[in-house]
Amino acid sequence: MAYPAKTDRDSILATALEQVESEGVENLAIRSVAAKLGLAPNALYRYFESLAALKAALAEEARLQMLEIMQKAAGRKGPSETIRAISEAYLRFAQQRPRVFALYLKTSGPDSHTPQCARNTEFFLEQVTRVYGEEQAWKASHALWAFLHGLAVLLDAGVLPPEEAFTSLKFGLQIWIDGALSSSKHR
The missing domain is CATH 1.10.10 (Arc Repressor Mutant, subunit A)
Known part of the structure; x- marks a missing residue:
């Protein structure tokens, strides 16, 4: 049929x-x-096969869309500018599409280590490694992701208006990048 x-x-x-x-x-x-x-x-x-399977597929689609947005934002920029660009793209996605962003973050249950989730993590980690080096990349990527996610949650909750969230993003990124420069002097 x-x-x-x-x-x-x-x-x-x-x-x-x-x-x-x-x-x-x-x-x-x-x-x-x-x-x-x-x-x-x-x-x-x-x-x-079920609503849960459809939701899992939607989470994967949201992750794919986020990866495409971050890759486009990164372009061929230098390491620090790439971090700024993908961070702004991440926060803009969360601001403009909060319900899809919530799907992007859905990582509990059987879909927590999907191929798309791994691709997003790999891309993000590669960009962080360009700034912090391999030795500190995991810690630095977790700190950056937590910072970005925190801003996204505060923005969605209405605690931070968009202009303050993006101003805070620039401030926090400068501190994060300065930390990379400082740690490279002590290596």
Whole structure:
């Protein structure tokens, strides 16, 4: 039996992401995604065995989108400028797409060490290594990621208005980069 042309994995993911962006992941349902595609819910189960499987695929899609945004921001910049660019892109993604960003951070359960999650971590670590060197890269990347995530959470909660969050980002990045310069003098 042939599947309708408008039913494919990418169409389902795109429609589900739209729903997450407008209504939140907590309101995501197989039935509502199917309805938006003009299909019976059973058609989606051919691609995703459950709502949990669809959410896991959406988290992977959010991670892929974040990686593409960070790679584009990095371009061919020098090490410090790359860190600034990917950090700003990360925070901008969190600000502009908070519900998709929440999916990006979803790392509990069976999807916690997915290939896409590993690719994002590798890319981030490679950029940090360019600034801090291999010996301190893991610690430095955790510190930077925690800083970025903290700003994203404060921004989403309304504790920091966008202009203050981005000003704090610049200030914190300067301290982080200065720390790399300082630690390289002591090596």
